[in-house]
Amino acid sequence: MRKYAIIGVGHVGATIAYTLVCKGIADELILIDTNAGKARAEQLDLQDAQARLDSRTIIKINDYSELADTDILFITSGNIHALDHASGNRWAEFEYTKTIVQEIAPKVKASGFNGVAIDTMNPCDAITHYFQRATGLSRAQVFGTGTFLDTARMQKVVAEVFDCDPKNVSGYVYGEHGESQFSAWSTVQVNGIPITDLVTSHHLDLDALEAEARHGGWAVHSGKGYTSFAIATCAVKLSEAVFANARLACPVSAYSDRFGTYVGQPAIIGRDGVESVTTLALTADEEAKFQNSANTIIEKFHAFDDVLDSKTASAQRKPA
Numbered sequence: 001m002r003k004y005a006i007i008g009v010g011h012v013g014a015t016i017a018y019t020l021v022c023k024g025i026a027d028e029l030i031l032i033d034t035n036a037g038k039a040r041a042e043q044l045d046l047q048d049a050q051a052r053l054d055s056r057t058i059i060k061i062n063d064y065s066e067l068a069d070t071d072i073l074f075i076t077s078g079n080i081h082a083l084d085h086a087s088g089n090r091w092a093e094f095e096y097t098k099t100i101v102q103e104i105a106p107k108v109k110a111s112g113f114n115g116v117a118i119d120t121m122n123p124c125d126a127i128t129h130y131f132q133r134a135t136g137l138s139r140a141q142v143f144g145t146g147t148f149l150d151t152a153r154m155q156k157v158v159a160e161v162f163d164c165d166p167k168n169v170s171g172y173v174y175g176e177h178g179e180s181q182f183s184a185w186s187t188v189q190v191n192g193i194p195i196t197d198l199v200t201s202h203h204l205d206l207d208a209l210e211a212e213a214r215h216g217g218w219a220v221h222s223g224k225g226y227t228s229f230a231i232a233t234c235a236v237k238l239s240e241a242v243f244a245n246a247r248l249a250c251p252v253s254a255y256s257d258r259f260g261t262y263v264g265q266p267a268i269i270g271r272d273g274v275e276s277v278t279t280l281a282l283t284a285d286e287e288a289k290f291q292n293s294a295n296t297i298i299e300k301f302h303a304f305d306d307v308l309d310s311k312t313a314s315a316q317r318k319p320a
């Protein structure tokens, strides 16, 4: 039995729910939202689809006790309107999302949940870290979508230049799911060829491509007021990697012993969540950007002192 739960069925959570049901990969799905009417409406809408699908998903709502034997939990609550005038600053939502973690983490803990939790809530790296600490779940069990989505955006903009499928572009965006992220071009290949070997022949402006990938979320947000399809696809793919024990190599927001924070980096995703993080040989410039991005997360996180107890705060002020 494959049992999923989603806390927060707004644009992202509802799209994840729809994707799970249409793909027929959830035998049971629990939808939780403080807006009970919204949770009920999404339940009804998804139930109405069942007669036309080849699979069956049992859908329940607003019962934290159901998390006790849930395999995968998506954390997708939030207040997307907080980003309406945020000019690229995902930290503008932290004021709301940290409070949500304070509300939901004790309930998740009390439920006995012991599966894998995948966070999309922004600011993604800080919220993933905060949720992991607040629930006491292991760092392997809790990870964020992080730069998995930013990497997909990088693959898209590069693929457009080369007129190929984005899946023909490999490599990683590292760092914060936010403005300090960067495309690690030394890891990127197009049709198996290092992109750095193609700069001259194809007149590539790597800085411009990186900026376009970084701005991708805001390009969508400015048009429809939220983003949903790509993030839901990323989140569901990660959950499938867990169920299949795929040991999928992909960038997620995973805990870094080196930096003392969750941060976007390549990892291996399997049955228990993050099996390991992968250390690639980056250039000196990329290493500096990675350090800078991790520092950015830590510094901004610490600006909200109320989310840290004093012991954790002092330990975290000295990143390894």
Ligand SMILES: NC(=O)c1ccc[n+]([C@@H]2O[C@H](COP(=O)([O-])OP(=O)(O)OC[C@H]3O[C@@H](n4cnc5c(N)ncnc54)[C@H](O)[C@@H]3O)[C@@H](O)[C@H]2O)c1
Pocket: 007, 008, 009, 010, 011, 012, 013, 032, 033, 034, 035, 038, 076, 077, 078, 079, 080, 081, 093, 097, 100, 103, 104, 119, 120, 121, 122, 124, 145, 146, 149, 177, 226, 227, 228, 231
């Ligand atoms: N990491 C990424 O790449 C990425 C991409 C898109 C969105 N996001 C983030 O995902 C989150 C969700 O985005 P959205 O567009 O669906 O937001 P939304 O505002 O449409 O929906 C949020 C939902 O959470 C519910 N909610 C609020 N507090 C809750 C609580 N305490 N318990 C349960 N439910 C609660 C709300 O009622 C609402 O239905 C946001 O933080 C957003 O910034 C991240």
